[in-house]
Amino acid sequence: xxxxxxxxxxxxxxxxxxxxxxxxxxxxxxxxxxxxxxxxxxxxxxxxxxxxxxxxxxxxxxxxxxxxxxxxxxxxxxxxxxxxxxxxxxxxxxxxxxxxxxxxxxxxxxxxxxxxxxxxxxxxxxxxxxxxxxxxxxxxxxxxxxxxxxxxxxxxxxxxxxxxxxxxxxxxxxxxxxxxxxxxxxxxxxxxxxxxxxxxxxxxxxxxxxxxxxxxxxxxxxxxxxxxxxxxxxxxxxxxxxxxxxxxxxxxxxxxxxxxxxxxxxxxxxxxx
Amino acid sequence: xxxxxxxxxxxxxxxxxxxxxxxxxxxxxxxxxxxxxxxxxxxxxxxxxxxxxxxxxxxxxxxxxxxxxxxxxxxxxxxxxxxxxxxxxxxxxxxxxxxxxxxxxx
Numbered sequence: 001x002x003x004x005x006x007x008x009x010x011x012x013x014x015x016x017x018x019x020x021x022x023x024x025x026x027x028x029x030x031x032x033x034x035x036x037x038x039x040x041x042x043x044x045x046x047x048x049x050x051x052x053x054x055x056x057x058x059x060x061x062x063x064x065x066x067x068x069x070x071x072x073x074x075x076x077x078x079x080x081x082x083x084x085x086x087x088x089x090x091x092x093x094x095x096x097x098x099x100x101x102x103x104x105x106x107x108x109x110x111x112x113x114x115x116x117x118x119x120x121x122x123x124x125x126x127x128x129x130x131x132x133x134x135x136x137x138x139x140x141x142x143x144x145x146x147x148x149x150x151x152x153x154x155x156x157x158x159x160x161x162x163x164x165x166x167x168x169x170x171x172x173x174x175x176x177x178x179x180x181x182x183x184x185x186x187x188x189x190x191x192x193x194x195x196x197x198x199x200x201x202x203x204x205x206x207x208x209x210x211x212x213x214x215x216x217x218x219x220x221x222x223x224x225x226x227x228x229x230x231x232x233x234x235x236x237x238x239x240x241x242x243x244x245x246x247x248x249x250x251x252x253x254x255x256x257x258x259x260x261x262x263x264x265x266x267x268x269x270x271x272x273x
Numbered sequence: 274x275x276x277x278x279x280x281x282x283x284x285x286x287x288x289x290x291x292x293x294x295x296x297x298x299x300x301x302x303x304x305x306x307x308x309x310x311x312x313x314x315x316x317x318x319x320x321x322x323x324x325x326x327x328x329x330x331x332x333x334x335x336x337x338x339x340x341x342x343x344x345x346x347x348x349x350x351x352x353x354x355x356x357x358x359x360x361x362x363x364x365x366x367x368x369x370x371x372x373x374x375x376x377x378x379x
Contacts, residue, residue: 155292162300166343191287198293202300204342
């Protein structure tokens with residue numbers, strides 16, 4: 001109750017979940033954190049995937065870790081000591097997951113306590129949820145004011161997203177908003193991939209963003225510089241748009257069919273379009 | 274052949290549409306926690322009751338699960354029949370409430 005009242009004035013806690021692994025939760029969390037920070041917001045990103053730490057390496061902060069989430073919960077470190085400041089943004093911090101422990105090392109209540117301690121001083125707290133529907137997910141869900149669900153336009157990811165939505169609603173945190181990641185527009189055009197409309201029809205969730213497949217995401221992960229900092233990247237731009245929508249701005253969806261390039265336009269002639 | 278088909282023929286249904294149909298089906302059952310086989314069993318039982326009373330056109334029976342959203346589902350049944358079953362095949366067991374009613378009336 002108390003935290004619900006707080007959330008209106010202080011930070012919003014946004015949990016990024018998916019059910020299925022490998023759909024781009026961590027990439028989304030990193031990019032949204034960076035995008036929100038570049039909009040001048042004060043942001044903390046928390047890696048709740050204990051045992052499978054990854055948000056640090058995606059954000060290029062893996063060399064700066066001294067303390068982690070479990071150190072804070074078990075009292076070996078103050079919260080502030082475990083917060084790693086981003087190289088580019090003074091108001092963006094990472095709390096890394098522990099690498100040598102498991103999900104049972106912390107409880108949902110620990111997460112609520114930690115986020116409550118951060119709420120006053122920040123605008124957004126993003127939590128990168130682990131895959132699955134067990135304790136790790138519960139830990140990430142408990143403190144959430146709202147939930148973003150990342151999915152791919154692919155049968156197993158959509159099915160798992162639906163399962164997660166059911167759990168989010170049961171926990172009265174729902175319904176959550178959807179990020180459709182890795183949409184391959186050329187395949188959708190050929191009818192060989194679920195479109196964003198298809199996913200919407202099936203899940204019935206508000207779509208907060210559609211991220212087109214983009215090779216630059218991989219290069220960005222490779223170099224530890226999230227893709228949203230790359231102004232030439234469509235995916236980066238799409239993540240930036242989601243961040244602006246989170247802040248309440250009304251941002252039109254990108255035309256993902258636009259500017260297909262001369263070769264693809266030529267090929268499309270043969271595709272019957 | 275494939276190219277010619279794509280160029281001149283109708284666009285065939287891609288695997289995207291198949292994915293959508295398969296997902297719709299599996300999620301309907303995931304959401305109500307009733308696997309397809311149990312659902313079929315239930316349909317057979319429902320039908321078995323109706324057949325005791327009515328001559329049902331079994332080939333045209335449709336009992337479908339419809340979902341408006343995650344929380345609201347309904348069964349929609351279309352069960353065509355051509356009349357009542359002859360009296361001799363009527364069920365022996367009558368509902369207790371009905372039999373006591375008729376006992377009072379007589």
